[in-house]
Amino acid sequence: MMKKPIESMAALSEQLGRPARFMEVCGTHTMAAFRTGLRSLLPEGVSLISGPGCPVCVTTTSYIDKAVAIAGTAGTSVYTFGDMLKVPGTESSLEQARAGGSDVNIVYSPIDALDAAKAHPDIRTVFLGVGFETTTPTVGWTIRKAKEDGVGNYSVLCAHKTIPEAMTVLLESGDVAIDGFMCPGHVSVITGSQIYEPISRDQGVPCVVAGFEIGDMASAIEMLLKQIVQNRSAVEIQYTRSVTRTGNAAAQELCNALFDKSDAQWRGIGTIPGSGLKLKDEFAEHDAGRIFADLELPEPVAPKGCMCGDVLRGTSRPTDCPLFREECSPSNPVGPCMVSSEGTCAAYFKYGETLEGSLSR
Numbered sequence: 348m349m350k351k352p353i354e355s356m357a358a359l360s361e362q363l364g365r366p367a368r369f370m371e372v373c374g375t376h377t378m379a380a381f382r383t384g385l386r387s388l389l390p391e392g393v394s395l396i397s398g399p400g401c402p403v404c405v406t407t408t409s410y411i412d413k414a415v416a417i418a419g420t421a422g423t424s425v426y427t428f429g430d431m432l433k434v435p436g437t438e439s440s441l442e443q444a445r446a447g448g449s450d451v452n453i454v455y456s457p458i459d460a461l462d463a464a465k466a467h468p469d470i471r472t473v474f475l476g477v478g479f480e481t482t483t484p485t486v487g488w489t490i491r492k493a494k495e496d497g498v499g500n501y502s503v504l505c506a507h508k509t510i511p512e513a514m515t516v517l518l519e520s521g522d523v524a525i526d527g528f529m530c531p532g533h534v535s536v537i538t539g540s541q542i543y544e545p546i547s548r549d550q551g552v553p554c555v556v557a558g559f560e561i562g563d564m565a566s567a568i569e570m571l572l573k574q575i576v577q578n579r580s581a582v583e584i585q586y587t588r589s590v591t592r593t594g595n596a597a598a599q600e601l602c603n604a605l606f607d608k609s610d611a612q613w614r615g616i617g618t619i620p621g622s623g624l625k626l627k628d629e630f631a632e633h634d635a636g637r638i639f640a641d642l643e644l645p646e647p648v649a650p651k652g653c654m655c656g657d658v659l660r661g662t663s664r665p666t667d668c669p670l671f672r673e674e675c676s677p678s679n680p681v682g683p684c685m686v687s688s689e690g691t692c693a694a695y696f697k698y699g700e701t702l703e704g705s706l707s708r
Contacts, residue, residue, distance in 0.1 A: 352565040352566050352568075355569050356569050370397070370517070372528055373689075374401035375559055376529055376564065377689065378693075379560075383561035383564075385561050388565070393572070396525065397661060398513075398517065400510065401684070401690050402477050402479050403430045404690050406477050407613070408435075408436055409647040410477075411440070414436075417635065423450065424467070424471070427475040428475070430688060431475055434683045435680070438645055456485065457476070457486045458485070458488075461474075461492060464493070464500050473504055473639075478508075479507070481533040483606070486503055487602055487604075502635040503635055505634065505635075506623075510534055511545070512620070513622060514546055522660055523660065527552060528543070528554045532558050532559060532590060536590055536594065537594055537599070538594045541592050543556075547580045552580055554582045555571050555585050556590050557585045558586040566585050567585040570585060606624040606625060606627065608623070610623055611624075614659060616656070658692060664695070
């Protein structure tokens with residue numbers, strides 16, 4: 348199964364006659380590329396760069412600070428996915444806040460938080476809405492349901508972001524050479540592959556939507572190499588068993604009904620115009636950002652010495668960071684790239700020692 352795409356990649360790389368660098372945008376791809384040993388199978392001159400496709404990792408320190416402050420407010424319960432718990436804020440993490448007495452709860456779905464709000468109407472229930480296009484529809488559904496059912500004590504602290512704008516900014520910054528994108532499969536199930544068409548058309552960069560098995564990713568790299576050799580830049584779908592060009596119309600309609608596009612802050616990148624999603628005014632009673640607008644927050648300070656921002660832009664590898672492995676580890680993370688299960692630093696930490704030869708690729 349793997350022999351054919353590997354041989355094809357090698358032949359295409361030789362035909363190209365120059366190095367080719369592809370960015371896997373999705374954090375799940377990053378982890379899978381290490382776990383399966385894909386990086387070690389790539390031909391000389393073909394390399395993968397990890398991008399900003401980990402939603403926890405690109406969430407800013409100021410967001411964590413606000414979440415911690417909300418959790419410390421009397422009569423309030425905060426609900427979050429587990430990856431958010433250890434992400435350091437300026438003065439505290441949610442885990443530390445919980446240890447100090449704040450009501451912070453881990454859930455597997457925002458629906459669990461909505462159910463908790465219904466069960467405890469006297470408690471203000473806040474879900475931390477962090478994620479890309481994949482998770483936004485589910486969070487949006489809970490907000491619409493809360494409004495329909497009159498669950499006024501349920502709200503969401505929104506930090507939802509959209510991927511294509513970040514991809515464009517990385518290309519236009521010129522900080523790192525990117526010859527093509529391995530586009531995220533989960534996101535594309537919702538959005539369809541059409542969201543990447545302006546990138547291939549206007550930036551002249553090939554895009555291939557890939558699945559998460561080693562054969563999927565190898566085939567996607569083969570397809571990217573073919574486009575470069577043929578002097579093409581198009582959006583292609585390797586992950587045809589799950590992704591179409593137009594995506595999930597019902598999910599898109601739901602998101603469009605609840606959210607407006609907005610500017611958003613990305614860790615390590617800065618403000619990206621039009622890359623965020625904010626709740627429409629008609630859902631203001633469920634917008635924790637507005638409900639808790641007057642909280643006093645510390646001036647946000649990123650962890651000293653942490654290179655997570657550089658890693659997210661693809662300009663540095665985790666092993667370039669002086670804190671990596673010594674001071675920063677999954678049990679004692681300094682930055683979010685080591686916290687999240689999709690973080691690049693976590694992937695390097697877990698698999699790097701056994702894949703030493705592939706780390707330079």
